[in-house]
Amino acid sequence: MDLEFTLGLIHNIALLVMASFLVDFYWKREAKHLRLIDEILTGIVLGIIAIIVMLTPWKLADGIVFDARSVLLAISGLALGFNPTLIAVIMSSAFRYYLGGDGAWMGIAVICTSGLSGWLYGRFRPEEFRKKPLRESLILGFLVHAIMVLCTFLLPSQRQKEVLEAIILPGITIYPLGTMLLGYFIINRKSVWITKKNLEKSEAKFKVFFENNTAPIAIINAETKIVMVNNAFCRIIGYSKHEIIGQTWTSYVSGADLHQMYELHQRRFSSDPNVPYSYEFDFYTKSGELRKASISITYLPEMNMSIASFLDVTDSYNYSETLKLSNELVRSIPSGLLIYQYDNNKLILTEANPASEQILGRQFRNLIGKNFTDIFKTPNSQPFFERFLNVVKTGEPYAENGILYQDDLGSGYYRIIAFKITDNKLGIAFDDVSKLKKAELDLIASEKRLWGYVEYAPDAIFIFNSKGEILDANVAARNMLGFTKNEFLEMNLNHFITELHSQLFGSLLTNVETESYVSLEKTVQTKQLKQLTGLLNFAKIEGDKYICYLKDITIIKANEIELIAAKEKAEESDRLKSAFLASMSHELRTPLNAIIGFSTLLENEKDEAEISTFAQIINSSGKQLLSIIESIFDIALLQTKQSKVDVTVFNGHDVLAELQNFVALDKIRYHKEHLNTIIGIENDFNNILLRTDKTKLIQILSNLLNNAIKYTDSGSVKLKYSLQGKDIIFAISDTGIGIPKEKQQIIFNRFTQVNEGNGLNQFGVGLGLAICKELSALLNGELRVSSQQGKGSVFYLRLNGVVEPN
16 A cells, blocks of 8 residues: 555545535535435435545556545445435446446445445444444444455456455555544534434424413513513513513513512522512503512523513402402302311311301301311212312312202202402302202203103104204104214204205294294105105294104105095096996997887888898997997906907918908998098018917907098098018008097097097097007007197007017
């Protein structure tokens, strides 16, 4: 190790120490607000310092250089922690890799082991080392640089011996010493930072305590000048801090007390041990009012200042004076008044007014000197005794409205107010409120009985306030709506009476105030979201309390709806019966009259042509009568579900043939031979196979064609079809009178006709379309109508799944 090598090493360490001042400056500046970002920035600063150190190395041979980065990183791990050290290690390792050379991997190993060793040593070193920064830094230096010497084995084998010989001596001398110096410097600086930070916290706590203390406090120096005051002091004196600080406290003291307070102040600062700790004096507020204060002073020799705590005792002093002047008045008051002396944790009676003797039934001479528990004989007087002692100690008055007493004369209740008179005197004013207390207890018992009736009433009952907040709910309410009592207490009425919005609720309360009783029907929702119909009755109890009675009338309302529906159904049945009887009276009489009339004429008729005509008329009327009776039977069977379906597979041509015959007869029957009737089934209909009840299908279609011919005076009547998969749709259209839109929903009802009551009766009992509707449903189909009044109608019959593959 030559002189140049040694000087380079010393230069490196000196540069490292100088650069560490940058870390010290940065860390010190950021110590108050050190966060993760601050640790990252500290690590970057350390990395830059390490790179600066690496830029001024001493060179041992080509590709092999040395510097003091190991010292910096070891101390960083020890003193600054993991995050800054890790960043510095990454930056310096990257730079060393960039420099390259035979010693690159050894350099990177030294960087990583130095930082890691410093951090591990900082976490796991013995506790006693922490108090001796020189020793712990020196031990760390030996440890880190022993590892550095071992890292020489990462060099090429031909260079290991040369490098080892060159660095072993500085590795166990200069490097550890450099580590010790740098470590001592940074650890001591860290201690200073921590101490300063703790001091700042302590000062902040003191400032908060000082400023927010309810007692007026001032700090006074030896020249009687006020150097600091809190807010409470400003309030009591009436001046602002700006007006007070720097002024002498003698500016606020009355002239009568000024000389005495100045003398005591001088004695206190001359360390006179006999200076009183507290005393009273008069002072002036900013408004000029003279008030009396009690002051307690603590002298701080190390600061050469006094801390003075004030208490405004003007009101207490005036009260004391007033009490002295009003002794005669006190003796004349109707309430009992006892004055107790507090002595050795006992309350001994010293004074009593005449009213006390009358209430207690004992003379003063028999009461004087007695303890509190000897006079107020309660079943358990100790708790009250403790409370009265607390009044003496704290000055806070205590009142009790009903203390039970039991003595030789009987039992009853006292109303008591205890108050502090002086430091060791307690006043107790009391009255016998036995009658009042009994009335109160009777009222409470009555209220409990009343609430018992409410709690177990069969209807749900809620107590709520003007905001709608539930205050109580009885058992029936909890059972009806499913909520617990605690859940109700966190709810508003509109939580389960969803229609009770704020505007309606406000109007409700107004009506309750004016009418005293309001009844509503609203939907009520249970916890399980079930909807109930509730009858709600509201009334006011007292103050801000209201009561709501809720009765579940869901079943009653349902029964009402059913009764209304039954009534409407009965009325409809009655109407249908009247229509049926009127229609049947006409429809049955017409063919019967023809049959009877022409049968009578046959008895005397000799002309065969006339006889043939009469026979045809009788035959036609008989068929008409038979059709009416069959319709009645059909609808009866369909309504009682006794009509059976006879499913067969048949060719569409069979349907066509029969319908054409029906149409031809109906045209003759209604004298409509001039109508153009088109049974417009395409040719391929003959090849269509249908699986359904053939008879009922023909019955439906023939009835629809019959109606079309009956209500069409001119134009045409057509039958067409279309296929949709396995479904077939028949369309029967006409150019007849049409059906008004408002009548299209009722034409399928029994005994109902569109032209009912308008003088346009076309015969029939109003069962044809009702039978068609029932038959279509029976065949798994549907029947609907599309019509325009005066322009004709189209009836659509759809049968589902009846088309068979051919």
